[in-house]
Amino acid sequence: MNASAPLLVSGLQDIAPEYSAVLCDVWGVLHNGVSRFAGAAEALTDFRQKAGGAVVLITNAPRRNAPIREQLLALGIGPEVYDDIVTSGDVTREYIAAHPGAKVLHIGPEMHLSLYEDLDLTLTESEEEATLVSCTGLFNDEQETPDDYRDQLERLAKRGLTMICANPDIVVERGDRLIWCAGALARLFEDFGGTVAILGKPHAPIYDAACQRLEALRGAPVDRQKILCVGDGLPTDIRGAVSQDLDVLFITGGIHASDFGPTLEPDEALVRRRLAEEGLRARAAVPRLVW
Template structure:
């Protein structure tokens, strides 16, 4: 695999692409505040070409708009927004009325709005729906071992609405739904996901891009931007789309030196460790 090309800014390649599919958490905000420089870069691209935000948020996109505004992400920075929650609702609807054992915080309730689902505990549920830990400030996957044991005995499948393993909240990494799904799978459970790196969310994002362009999308002119190796980079690779790896996100400690400067060789090595590749590389998204 060839090493990714370090970029001084998105402007160096902007003319080569008609569409950006851009990750959210870790690229344009950290859960506590938006990144103004990254938002400016997206806004400049979005001035005349579509930017589709593609997020593993386990809620429908409409339910996340307010969060973006609160974090200071301007509406000019994006043209459309699709989430893992959007893609997951179709999977949940197929299994209605369930009942489902719903794992996740109250803020993820919009995922279920309007669906004819019933809910139950692990002893009565027909499947598991996971958006993340009930309390991601303190819980770890290990806290679910006993309850997952009940689910395994009953051969329950898990639908995971957020494949992210961890995300950065301020200066901390917190567990997401993907960590619970990985743990359940390691215990022998069946896991089904629709978010990145899986195809359903890319189908939604490219459909939005086609709607905005008003013509079929040339996949050779679509650039994926993200900081997560098992989600953003792997998803782009599976979709045969070019990828810009924003290495200063959740992998910053592995690929940047003590001053925060990007080490391109370390980033290339980190990609290779996971059998991945990206066409371009930046520490942080800038224009």
């Protein structure tokens, strides 16, 4: 990050000519779980159509990509916006598949059970029988907090079980509220001495999977210096991009918006200071994703 160059840009078009592909976060960039953000989907469409670039959505959603496509379509975000989707659920399935015959204790809502379809495993509600813990979230994230899981997580950690965290996010926006995610439970599990396998952002497996999708789309190896990541979460999107040595466009109006002043007019000095405090960098920043 060049300290003398402006960090805040007017939109994706300001830096688009430098890149041939975008790996874009979904929740917090394209929508807030309730409604789409104006201009975000159009920015990706323009990148594909005007700049000739490829777009792979990369999300920590603990589900397979098909339900994410359906959710996006319901929010008015169609297939013209992106070329492919890679989810934390997708790479989690690959991890579980490498442990055939596992007895899996699922922590999370019933709607996430489709994650395990067609895998060689047995879902169990017995902590004593479980050989693996898979956490996709809280059972009721509207009412519960991580503290409601302390006793169970402590017992499971003492058993020496590995927890697969299918959604590394600590919180996400849902409308105008912040909702606890599986990452918060994984953090608590680690506090009790438990081992956690995290495959989504900011860790390498989901980026490797996304780059493989890009190569399949292009029919050739992808120059990682020509890939731009887009995201709003410092511990996931931004740290993940930096750890993979990928450039990133920081969306400041997401979960960290309150740290930078008015959401649509962030203080660049505050953004720079926060990135420095976190030991992170960004190619550029913008309040909301727009072209």
